[in-house]
Each structure stands twice: as C-alpha cells, then as structure tokens.
Amino acid sequence: MRKSTIDLEIRHAMWSRRRFLKTGAGILAGMAGLNALPIQAAADPHKIVVVGGGFGGATAAKYFKLWARESGLDVDVTLIDPNANYSSPILSGMVVTRQLEIDRLDFSFDRLRDVHNVNLLQDSVTAIDSAGKTVTLSDGTTTLPYDRLILAPGISFIDVEGWDKDKIPHGWSGRDQLQLLTQQLADFPEGGTFVLKVPAAPYRCPPGPYERASTVADYLQVQNKNARVIVLDAQADIAIESETFHDLYDEFGVEYYGNIQVQRVNSGDDEGNGKSITYVTLEKDIDGNVIGQSSEQTIEADVINLIGDHKAADLIFEAGLNDGNWAPVNPLTYESTISGKEFIHILGDSQGTPIVKAGQAANNEAKVCVDAILRILAGETPYGSPIVTVGCSAPVTQTKVNWAGNIWRYNAGTLQMEKYVGKFAPEPSEANWQPMLQWAHNLFADSFG
C-alpha cells in the first residue's frame, strides 16, 4: 500500500491520540470524541533526542533520518554529545602499539548534520524527566522536550580504591585515556613492569583485554624493553579463545593469573613513580562461588592498565533506568522495561541484554530500535524476530589479527536475545589484517558517514 499524505495524517493522529489518552486530559478528550484531539499535532515532527554519539547513538540518529523519509514520516532528530568527535575504541589497539595515528580514529558528527540533517548539540544531559518527557542540559536549567529518547551513553567503571585515572589509565573509553596509555607505553623504561587488569565480564570489546595484553607484550618485545608483563584476570581463566591467548602469552613471556580481585591501587606521584596494585586471589568452588582468598599481594609497576569492571553509564543510574549494573530493555524496541520509563530507549553498552558490548552490536541495536519506533509511529507493530549480527576483528600481535563472529536471535518464549551462532577465526593470521581494516572502515562509514 502506498503511503499517501492522508494516510499519514491519520497515522499521526492515531499516534497522538494514543499518547493523549494516557493523560487525564486525554481521557476526557477521548470521551469527547475525535474532534477534541489536537489536530495541529499531525503536522508536528516527532521529536527524537539521542544522547551519546558513539556507534549506537550516531547510527540511530542517521537511520532515523534515512528511514523516516522513506516511510513518509517527519522526525526531528537531535544528537547530544559532550565532544565534537567520537574516538573509536575499535582499532584503538593499533594506536597503543603506535601502528596508527590517534586522529585516524576520530569521527566528527559533521556528516550527520550536513548530509543527514541531524541537529547537533555539544552538551551533556544531566537529568531526565520521564513523566514530562524532557532532558536537562549541563547548565541545569535548559530543557529539551522529546517524544522518544534514545540513550547510548556507553560505559562507566566500578571504582577501585586509590584509582586516579589521570595516572593509571583504563584506555578503554575516550581519546584522552587512549592517548595517556599510549604515551606511558611509549615512555616505558628498560626492564620495567607492565600490569594489565582484565575486567570481569561483561566488558566492552573489540579490542578485548586479552588482545590488549598480547599486543602490548609484543610491542614491548619489539621495542627491546625487556619488560615484565603481568595479566591479572578477574575470570578464573582466559574467557575467550583460551588456547590461542595462552600460546601467545607463553610466546611473549607474559605472566597470567586468574581469579584476581583488586583491593586497591597506588596511583603514584606526578612524575609517574610509585605505582602499585594490590590484589588477592579468590578461591572458588566448582560453581564459581567464592570460598576463600589468598593473602594480599602487591606488584609495583611502571605502567598499570587498569581496565576496571564495567557498569552502565552514570546517566542510566541517575535516571533510575538500571536494574543492577545495567539497563533492562525490551529487545524488540530497546525501550526500558522499568515502569514509568516508557518512551526511553537504551542502546549499546549500557543496556542489559546478553549481546556483546561491541560498537558493531550498538550499530545493530540502533537499527532494530529505529525500525521499531518508526513502525510504531506509523501505527504498525515492531518486527517480531530481530537478530543482532557482529563480526569483530582485532590485532592480537603487531602482525596477526583475529576475528569473532556472533549472531544473537530473539526468543519469543523467553523474550530475550540468545546466542545463535558463534565462531572464531581458525587462528590469528596476517591474512585477516586487510579485511579488518575494510570491516572497520565500512562500520565507521555506516555509523558516522
């Protein structure tokens, strides 16, 4: 059926009516009949506010504009991000090992504005009024109304006693952190010690923490630093491709310890001296329950890459959108399932489905979300059996690249996304290097271009 203008107006009116009926005044208006509906609403564009310009947020903003036009819908999309550019964690491992300029992973939002007509606002959201359907900006007073709010704010880290991120970088989110870790490794002293702390799952990747450890170990070896490289893992053993990474760690002389719980760190002085990390080794039973722990041990190190355990971004907690550390959502729409938080959708790393916390997954989730919202606005129902497909690549040494392909499928019985297919490259290979760059380039262009 072609979507004529008249059809569209009816759809808009139906949508407005459903919204309107949710309010007390709406119920009265509904009783009074259709004539009492605010007719002018049909002409107003649907206001979409997107918070966070990473892979999820940028993709959502772009595809709202592309697909609304195809559907004959009018949407006004505003992307809010505190930065002018997004610094991609994907391929950031090549920055750390000085194989890629950090600028090459900066993606501006200009194309979203100039080509796709997305409104850009370089600002932060500090509060969400889910009843009034507004967000408050960083000045504390300016508010922005929304019909649908898309939150793609990424991750934050569970704090560790003594952790000053300006001295002990996670290097896991944001350009400044990536640059700090890169520089500390560039300045790495002969015979020095590097400690990398692997976070408890679920964590953001690619690159994953195990790849970071092997690439840095390779890099320090190539630089003839005669370094001691230590991996402290929250998991009992390497969580993915255990054999591959154990082989690499053996090759590079990496010391690996599992079941580690960090107690505190000493972030050192302004000259970078005096850093240390203090931890215990947990004893666990066969079900993974903690039944004991070792005495504390401390390692003094020249560079500590503390990739803290992850949780949803602060905004999710402040807005009451979390259940535990993540935001529960309906995987058909990515709308929050918390009562009173209707019309708020959470994409990417902060949402709580079992889907991997990858930029490509966020891109994918954004499309599921946008397609669903546009269908709802057109008076239809969301697509009922979405899948999320991810094929991530990352270097594991300075010359070899690995990939992992995974597909999640919606289970209508459990109402959850479930892993359907998962596979790794048979072995890390130089042959995967160019395909990795091609994959990343297309993903960057699809998300930001």
Place this chain on the structure above:
Amino acid sequence: MKLMHKNNHRKWYRPAGMAMISLAGSLLLTGCFDSSSQDNEINSGIYFDISTVDYSAVTVDASAADLAPGARLLASQCAECHGTYGVAVRDWPDLWGSGRQISNWMKLYQDLNYEDNMMHVHALGYTEDEVNLLKTYYPKIEYSGAQ
C-alpha cells in the same frame, strides 16, 4: 555534492588537530608529555574516509515501503560491513541492486571450505526466510554515485 564531501573530508581533521593541542596543554599540568610529538613518528598510511558515499545518488524505490517487516532491518545489518544501503567503501563487495545473487552467496558461504571467512558465520546465522527478505530489499536500491 561531491565537492562538498571533499570539503567535509578536510574539515574532519581540523577539529582533531585542535583537540590535540588543547589536550597537550592540559596534560602538561600532570607533567606527562607533549602529545603532538607522538603521532609524528607514525606514518601508517591508513585513513578511514567516511565521506565517500553520495547519498543524493542513492535511490530507494517507493515500493520498498511495501516490503514485509524485517526486510529493511535485516538488510541494514549487512550494511555494517557492506555500507549503508549496501554501498560499500574501500573496495569491499557492494550489495545494492543484488537479488538472486544474495541467496547464492549465502548458500556458498555455508560450506566448510569458507570457515576461515567471516561470511561463513553470517551464512549460518540467517534462516532461509531471512535471506529471502534480503533478496526482496536490495533490488530496490540503485546507486549512481562514483565509487
């Protein structure tokens, strides 16, 4: 239109450079480093130009709006690696305009001979009905821009 894209491409690097200068300034406070020297020692030759697709040259046939639910969405998931609307960047396979070939490719990649290829995973992951939806969508896309 293409000229504008080129301008955008140049503009793209300017804010990054500015950010670098300000970052170097702020890091001096912590006694760390002069960040601008860092990248000068690297010459990767690797660029990710995201401005190559000319969206004014993309045509989506009006009948695409009538396709079964899921067609547009499933097709867009291929775009993560094959470009928005299947218009790929960096000499990678395009999907726009493809119909029957898509199911041929998806069947081919299911073969174990392709297990070292990422497409093997995706070929196993899509049901036949889903592949058929992809086949309905991509013939609706035309691209007349330079590549």
